[in-house]
Amino acid sequence: MAGPINWFSQIGSITKFGLLSLPQRRGAAAATVIGIAGVVAVLVGVLSIAAGFRHAMAVSGSPDGAIVLRSGADSEMVSGFGRDETRVIANTPGIARTAQGPLASAELFVIIDLPKRSTGTDANVPLRGVEPAALLVRDNLKIVRGRMFEWGKDEVIVGSGAAQEFAGLDVGSNIQVGRYQWPVVGVFSANGSAAESEIWTDAKVLQAAYHRGDSFQSIYVKLDSPGSFQGFKDSLTSNPQLSVQVIRQSDYYAQQSETMTLLITILGYIIAVLMAVGAVLGALNTMYSAVAARTREIATLRALGFGGGAVVVSLMLESLLLALAGGVIGGALAYFAFNNFHTSTMNFQSFSQITFAFRVTPELLVRGVVWATVIGLIGGLFPAIRAARLPIASALREL
Amino acid sequence: MKFLHLIWCNLKRKKLRTSLTLLSIVVAFILFGFLSAIQQALVGGVALAGADRLIVREKVSIINLLPVSYEARMDRIPGVDFATHQTWFGGIYQDPKNFFMQNPVEPEKFLKIHPEIILPADEEKAWLATRTGAVVGRRTADRFHWKIGDKVPIRSTIWSQADGNRIWTFDLVGIYDGKDKGTDTTPLFFRYDYFDEARQYAKGRVGWYTIRIKDPTQAAEVAKRVDAEFENSPAETKTEPEGAFIQGWASQLGNIVLIVSSILGMVFFTILLVTGNTMAQAVRERTGELGVLKAIGFTNALVVALVLAESCLLTVLGGSLGLGLACVITPVMARNLAGLLPMFFFPVRDLLIGFGLSLALGLVTGIFPALQAMRLRVADALRRM
Numbered sequence: 001m002a003g004p005i006n007w008f009s010q011i012g013s014i015t016k017f018g019l020l021s022l023p024q025r026r027g028a029a030a031a032t033v034i035g036i037a038g039v040v041a042v043l044v045g046v047l048s049i050a051a052g053f054r055h056a057m058a059v060s061g062s063p064d065g066a067i068v069l070r071s072g073a074d075s076e077m078v079s080g081f082g083r084d085e086t087r088v089i090a091n092t093p094g095i096a097r098t099a100q101g102p103l104a105s106a107e108l109f110v111i112i113d114l115p116k117r118s119t120g121t122d123a124n125v126p127l128r129g130v131e132p133a134a135l136l137v138r139d140n141l142k143i144v145r146g147r148m149f150e151w152g153k154d155e156v157i158v159g160s161g162a163a164q165e166f167a168g169l170d171v172g173s174n175i176q177v178g179r180y181q182w183p184v185v186g187v188f189s190a191n192g193s194a195a196e197s198e199i200w201t202d203a204k205v206l207q208a209a210y211h212r213g214d215s216f217q218s219i220y221v222k223l224d225s226p227g228s229f230q231g232f233k234d235s236l237t238s239n240p241q242l243s244v245q246v247i248r249q250s251d252y253y254a255q256q257s258e259t260m261t262l263l264i265t266i267l268g269y270i271i272a273v274l275m276a277v278g279a280v281l282g283a284l285n286t287m288y289s290a291v292a293a294r295t296r297e298i299a300t301l302r303a304l305g306f307g308g309g310a311v312v313v314s315l316m317l318e319s320l321l322l323a324l325a326g327g328v329i330g331g332a333l334a335y336f337a338f339n340n341f342h343t344s345t346m347n348f349q350s351f352s353q354i355t356f357a358f359r360v361t362p363e364l365l366v367r368g369v370v371w372a373t374v375i376g377l378i379g380g381l382f383p384a385i386r387a388a389r390l391p392i393a394s395a396l397r398e399l
Numbered sequence: 400m401k402f403l404h405l406i407w408c409n410l411k412r413k414k415l416r417t418s419l420t421l422l423s424i425v426v427a428f429i430l431f432g433f434l435s436a437i438q439q440a441l442v443g444g445v446a447l448a449g450a451d452r453l454i455v456r457e458k459v460s461i462i463n464l465l466p467v468s469y470e471a472r473m474d475r476i477p478g479v480d481f482a483t484h485q486t487w488f489g490g491i492y493q494d495p496k497n498f499f500m501q502n503p504v505e506p507e508k509f510l511k512i513h514p515e516i517i518l519p520a521d522e523e524k525a526w527l528a529t530r531t532g533a534v535v536g537r538r539t540a541d542r543f544h545w546k547i548g549d550k551v552p553i554r555s556t557i558w559s560q561a562d563g564n565r566i567w568t569f570d571l572v573g574i575y576d577g578k579d580k581g582t583d584t585t586p587l588f589f590r591y592d593y594f595d596e597a598r599q600y601a602k603g604r605v606g607w608y609t610i611r612i613k614d615p616t617q618a619a620e621v622a623k624r625v626d627a628e629f630e631n632s633p634a635e636t637k638t639e640p641e642g643a644f645i646q647g648w649a650s651q652l653g654n655i656v657l658i659v660s661s662i663l664g665m666v667f668f669t670i671l672l673v674t675g676n677t678m679a680q681a682v683r684e685r686t687g688e689l690g691v692l693k694a695i696g697f698t699n700a701l702v703v704a705l706v707l708a709e710s711c712l713l714t715v716l717g718g719s720l721g722l723g724l725a726c727v728i729t730p731v732m733a734r735n736l737a738g739l740l741p742m743f744f745f746p747v748r749d750l751l752i753g754f755g756l757s758l759a760l761g762l763v764t765g766i767f768p769a770l771q772a773m774r775l776r777v778a779d780a781l782r783r784m
Contacts, residue, residue: 038669
């Protein structure tokens, strides 16, 4: 009578039996579900920070965008060019052009102190001076409130991330730049990219305020195609007049986020692994006590002719179901607690704040459920094997 | 003591369950150690900040430099003992990943204002005598296996020498230790006079000032006077106590680490809840036996004590193991995080708190079953067997 159909019906009935008796073991079962939900929530939550940060950096760099810095400079902060150099760079072949000229924006990058809304403590907020091409060099940049600043005027627009994180950046308020008060006239969004953490003004206006003469720190360019990067780079680096490095925007932002991503990932994984170990132990404990409590019941089933394999599979199914319930609850918790949570942190390389939103992506949720499944399987396997190996006669005698 | 054997046998009865519970507690307390190390790394500096020190930076942003001439003007402000300055050098040793801070300082004043930096007298003398000399903290010296006499080349991302060269080579003349465990011994300090003479631009301009004040209770007034002194000049200042400055710096890192720590806290208590439940259950299962003990003359108090001792033994054992492991693991992690969180370590105070927590956990998980056991009527308990 060992047909596969019979085997499946055995599994079905033992599992049903186990699930129906769950309410009697609700303390232990709840402990497993809560434990696993905790692991999944924490895992997904921590990784969503890293995912959000990476996303902000990834959308910042379009494949046909490049950044030119002084050679040896690891960020815009410490780079520098004169007007002559920026002119030579802007006229290098490979850069996309419009009727107004090449899509190259020579920019200045400084930081100013503004209080964080959340804590009231000062934070280094990036202030960028741009040229008109800046709006075309970056993808998806648009004004969402107020208006664009007027070129040549002491006015600024602020990124939507910065407007949300730092105090005193509402349209109509003033910020102090050097010894001057400049009005905020608009708020822009840029698809969640790093630019949203910044305050923008006309490069010429910023040069004057900071006594920078006619100098710049970086040049953002849009290439005529992603493929022309190498040619563009070679013609600049082989030019004896210049001492520059050319970086793809995407590589630049990946570099910039390296330290922070590393920090979050190290912390995140250590926590997640430790927690998972804790959860496996918890699940093992629950399932072992479930088996212990049902010794006679399982022995009776075996005596009635249910197979050992069926007992193993159905106990594992039970543990798996508990784990999945935990995984789903944990994923949902993480989603509601963390998704789109806005915050800002220090970008170590540029010494300035970057704002971003946590992202609980479907991939992360899937990963969470996979972890829950693995925990459930491990937690169920050993107790199930023990249950199947019980010597029937002595187990029945416990009656 | 004579009951220790009985308690031990009870724990041994279900070896598997006991060891699983024990391991969960161990994991929870490793996490606890980890959590307090993160906290320490973030806010530990605030506690160590000198109460008699003020930090003066440029008002708009710390990246804007201040004239070196401010030092003499600060020295004359009432309430100021003396002032000295530092500048961000932004150097890289071999690879950007090897991050640690390097700053040019005025050696004598620097050492005087930072008594927490312990430099042997002969090394201090060597530093004062060597223009290109530098001193480095124990942690960085150990990390790169530097010893006194080494030449250390550091490429600055900001400063070039007069000939345009960005690689600065320093003679390592001293290795300093910290007075407290929390003192950051990662930075390298070198001489400002050498730096100022050799740099190509911005000569005579420095990053920020540290002021020692005569009376720490006057900090706010002195800070106001300093800022008033430089008001309406091309470089206005912002002065605050060192503690506030460090606090502000930590909050620049943002709530990321705060979020991570609150998650850790949550985790810790989840694990404890789950474990507590299992342990309480283990006691409940033995109601009958407890009845037998009472039947043969054990007093109520003794039964309660037995149950509590058992749960406490388990949690304290697990707690100590976990805390011990945390003590071993955090220094290893600290090495990987050295550049980012230089003060990442597990403080003794938290070790004691952790130990207390493990005891409390034992009491909390043991008390309800223990009380139940106490109220148990012998006849009922025996019937349940």
